[in-house]
Amino acid sequence: MKIPRFSRKTLCIPYAVFLLFFVLVPMLVILLFAFTDDAMHLSFENFIKFFSDPTKLSTIVYSLVIALVTTVVALLIAYPVAYILAQSKIKRKYVILMLFVLPMWINFVLRVNAIRELFNLISQVEGLDGLANANYFKTIFGMVYDFLPFMILPLYTTMMKIDKSLYEASADLGAGGFTTFARVTLPLSMPGIMSGVTMVFLPSMTNYVVSDMLGNAKVTIIGKFIYTYFGNDWHMGSMIALVLLVVVFLSTWLTGGFKADETVRGTNL
């Protein structure tokens, strides 16, 4: 009929190609590398090695425990903060919320470095020198510090969406403050909790920058493990990455995924 005209759909072609080559193919490549040896023959050696090595398995357990503790602590701090801010009637609560997000604009590694210096200073105080070796404590503190905004933001967004008249209705029906919280606020803020938990749990399981810089290289989490194979054994590295990939997608699936459009680093602020 006529020459094909410019169509809006064609705009997605560059990104589709990009996704294909740099997202889909790499995933297939680590799958391939995980199950082959140096001669690129099919091999289950790495798979067996991984699941029969107690150090590797215990590292996974360690990482999960550290991530779990970090997530719980972050939730216990972030939930009251979000709740208080969402309930508050002061005019400029937007500014207070911003204060919680501001430190994120400082380079991540520089922030961790700042925490390290703070701990160094505190451990020079007599009686507090035990802190120098409290590697797990420092690692978890650093992770909570760094990932706290990821928890506060989704919680705050979901709480702000709760219809205020529901609180009044609950009070009119005779519920006290606690009952209202337990039966109205908490269930309705569940989506926010789930997003926050996913956004804190996943990086704290794998982001080895914090554990390396604050844990005196004594805390090894699974992310660091992959790095030790960097450049010398791509096949074993791929195997661990593949395991991690499965763990990450399983946990995302378990927590019901997350509505990325409302939680992504305060995009909607």
Place this chain on the structure above:
Amino acid sequence: MKKQVVFKCLKAGFIGLVLLLLYTPILLLAIYSFDKTDLIGRFQGFSFDHYIHLFTDSDVLGMIGNTLLLALIAALLSTVLGTAGALGMYYSKKRVKGVMQALNQVPVINAEIVTALALTVTFVAVNIERSWFTLIVGHMVICTPFVVLSVIPKLKQMDGSLYEAALDLGASPFKALMTVVLPQIIPGVISGFMLAITLSLDDYIVTMYTRPTGFETISTYVYNATTKGNAHTAVTLSSFWALTTIIFLIIVAIVIGSNLIGRRKKEENK
């Protein structure tokens, strides 16, 4: 009544305490950035040494330049690719849209280390040397999905008939897109760009895996200097305290500034 006051104080106290925890490390660096020595402990005397080092040392300036240039290139490319991708996806058939959205989620959910390793192994498999190309591709992989995610909601909010109207009035599809659709989604594009910049500036893991040899950003340098530090790195490291302080002051200034502008606008509207 009295109970309520106590409650209010408790709430304010809690918020204050958490904020104090968040800002103590940064304030500590800010104070010691004016110290003579590069050790945190006893304050040895006021000086601008770290600031002078920050602005005169060619290594330090090089690293800052690398970090900024990389973030700018990666963010610009990601924004163009992501915005076009979001537009195309939004108007595509359900199946294409579904597949692309799923793939778009992969780098968002995936651990950065897995993304980084997968890319690197792929580059190794096809014999691509690590270079600026691999570095920028690496950063684009982590940035572009977030651009897409911040543009899509704006497309959903947009009135679809505007584009049709533009076509009916004789605009070419491309022109309609540029003059009608783009202005509607521009807030999403801008926040996507800002997000891409912060993600790239913050990144350590992907940079570490995909960088060409000898290439240092602030992140890679500070990480290496902290974990395997020596006397030479201590000097550079402490000049980054000065940098932290400067960045922090700029952010505070921007926030206060935008707040004042917001307040003035509100008053004008009244």
